[in-house]
Amino acid sequence: MSERFTKGMARNIYYGGSVFFFLIFLALTFHTTKVMPERDHRENITEAVANGKELWEENNCIGCHSLIGEGAYFAPELGNVYIRRGGEAGFKAFFNGWMKAQPLNIPGRRQMPNFHLSDKEIDDLAEFLKWTSELDTNDWPPNIEG
Amino acid sequence: MNTLKYQSQAVAKPYFIFALILFVGQILFGLVMGLQYVVGDFLAGAIPFNVARMVHTNLLIVWLLFGFMGAAYYMVPEESETELYSPKLAIILFWIFAAAGVATILGYLLVPYSTLAHYTLNELWPTMGREFLEQPTITKIGIVVVCLGFLFNLGMTILKGRKTAINMVLMTGLIGLAVFFLFAFYNPTNLALDKYFWWFVVHLWVEGVWELIMGAILAYVLIKVTGVDREVIEKWLYVIIAMALISGILGTGHHFYWLTTPEYWQWVGSIFSAIEPLPFFAMVLYAFNMVNRRRREHPNKAATLWALGTSVMAFLGAGVWGFLHTLAPVNYYTHGSQITAAHGHMAFYGAYAMIVMTIISYAMPKLRGIGEANCNRAQVREMWGFWLMTVAMVFITLFLTGAGVLQVWLQRLPESGEALGFMVTQDKLAIFYWLREIAGVFFLGGLLCYISSFWVKEKAAS
Numbered sequence: 167m168s169e170r171f172t173k174g175m176a177r178n179i180y181y182g183g184s185v186f187f188f189l190i191f192l193a194l195t196f197h198t199t200k201v202m203p204e205r206d207h208r209e210n211i212t213e214a215v216a217n218g219k220e221l222w223e224e225n226n227c228i229g230c231h232s233l234i235g236e237g238a239y240f241a242p243e244l245g246n247v248y249i250r251r252g253g254e255a256g257f258k259a260f261f262n263g264w265m266k267a268q269p270l271n272i273p274g275r276r277q278m279p280n281f282h283l284s285d286k287e288i289d290d291l292a293e294f295l296k297w298t299s300e301l302d303t304n305d306w307p308p309n310i311e312g
Numbered sequence: 313m314n315t316l317k318y319q320s321q322a323v324a325k326p327y328f329i330f331a332l333i334l335f336v337g338q339i340l341f342g343l344v345m346g347l348q349y350v351v352g353d354f355l356a357g358a359i360p361f362n363v364a365r366m367v368h369t370n371l372l373i374v375w376l377l378f379g380f381m382g383a384a385y386y387m388v389p390e391e392s393e394t395e396l397y398s399p400k401l402a403i404i405l406f407w408i409f410a411a412a413g414v415a416t417i418l419g420y421l422l423v424p425y426s427t428l429a430h431y432t433l434n435e436l437w438p439t440m441g442r443e444f445l446e447q448p449t450i451t452k453i454g455i456v457v458v459c460l461g462f463l464f465n466l467g468m469t470i471l472k473g474r475k476t477a478i479n480m481v482l483m484t485g486l487i488g489l490a491v492f493f494l495f496a497f498y499n500p501t502n503l504a505l506d507k508y509f510w511w512f513v514v515h516l517w518v519e520g521v522w523e524l525i526m527g528a529i530l531a532y533v534l535i536k537v538t539g540v541d542r543e544v545i546e547k548w549l550y551v552i553i554a555m556a557l558i559s560g561i562l563g564t565g566h567h568f569y570w571l572t573t574p575e576y577w578q579w580v581g582s583i584f585s586a587i588e589p590l591p592f593f594a595m596v597l598y599a600f601n602m603v604n605r606r607r608r609e610h611p612n613k614a615a616t617l618w619a620l621g622t623s624v625m626a627f628l629g630a631g632v633w634g635f636l637h638t639l640a641p642v643n644y645y646t647h648g649s650q651i652t653a654a655h656g657h658m659a660f661y662g663a664y665a666m667i668v669m670t671i672i673s674y675a676m677p678k679l680r681g682i683g684e685a686n687c688n689r690a691q692v693r694e695m696w697g698f699w700l701m702t703v704a705m706v707f708i709t710l711f712l713t714g715a716g717v718l719q720v721w722l723q724r725l726p727e728s729g730e731a732l733g734f735m736v737t738q739d740k741l742a743i744f745y746w747l748r749e750i751a752g753v754f755f756l757g758g759l760l761c762y763i764s765s766f767w768v769k770e771k772a773a774s
Binding site: 183187202 | 565
């Protein structure tokens, strides 16, 4: 077999196979981006949500937390924190108090820094987390604990 | 003594040395984080966890890039049978990259991240604050510039010289690396889209084009240490990387299960990522087969050990531990748990840290003018480093897997209301985190042992 199966054939499988599957990948990506608007509710991205995302990034929240399962695993998942911590009724009040109480300074406990955000910024961040919790994630996470 | 076939290969040396220095830094910050997992307020004011993690992962990426670049500068002239197009450019780019890297890490450590974002004008083109892509936009631009200069230098070298399969595979891998990095500049306000294309960098790097780089380096070292016919080695290199890309490209789907993406990704991702272990298994067979069929006894036993070791550990870390949680119904429960961390550690060490140490082990004796291989005592020390690091990494992975299984059991499997919360669960995992930290200390010991081998000399005959 090894005489009949030459290096040239192997090379063609490599180039041909990669290009073929990459094109399929691009086609699926194209289709996915076409149908995503129905699931990500991008029409609800307000200025506050956009600003909240920027705050999320500029304070490196992903360095401790995960968001829809991606990020660090040092602190709780925040993709559904809006639902876990009170939702429409209670989340914003809880969140504002929580952000201002940091660092908790409980000896030995993992510590979240205080990021010195204004009330407006905390509200924007809350709006971003609210919008994120409304994404259609095919039912992930399995329960409210994230 | 000059032992280089082409003098310009010497530019690889600073790249390798700097890579290893950054590697030590990476492990030190890893130990800080490991301790913060159990002693939460350890250095919490000076080095918050998010900073330590950013330094840990960014150092990893940067030292591997230095390693890949050093490997390419070493291999390409010899493969092309001609001197490097511009050794001067290679050295200039080394200093630019090293300075940018050090400045970025210092930025992470010395000022709050949000201040760094403002200093570097992140608001003009926000790209920061996403996992692994935390670098300021200006650093990202610097990386692109360095990559372009690097690719130009290699491309010009290959154009005027021999075009071997190893050269071509290495070049496609490196060009892919540069091209997919460009997605780091795309950061839409829509988080779902942001995440979708973020994977174009992260996944298509580590489960795509980086595998080409790894395959090319492995094939090169195997040719050198075994003396097996190039035709045979290159043929199987093509087969392996063909499998890697055919499975890995659509395997990206395993990141699109829970991302506002259509359900068909659960099928596509599961099926193709179930094939992803195959190229890694083939790599094990390949490395052991070629070494068994060797036509010469190369004096550098340590390099051969690294080459065999990287194939096995990449198969275990990327292949087996990847498969463990890649099927959609399993991933539903394990996504973003310590299982992911376990897989990440062994995969990066096995596939990428070890392949860089393979080429360093092979090339350094020649770069340092020692000859084909270090003296026996130095090789023995190096192999101690190999075993200590590798066994420590196996234990780190096992402990994190234990933590992950328990975490899934307590926090993910029960219904809402019965499941334990994240922080409560973490307390219950403490024993695993302590054991992981101890294994991490052994890893550092192994790394220091490995580094010390560069200074070991043969005992003077008395």
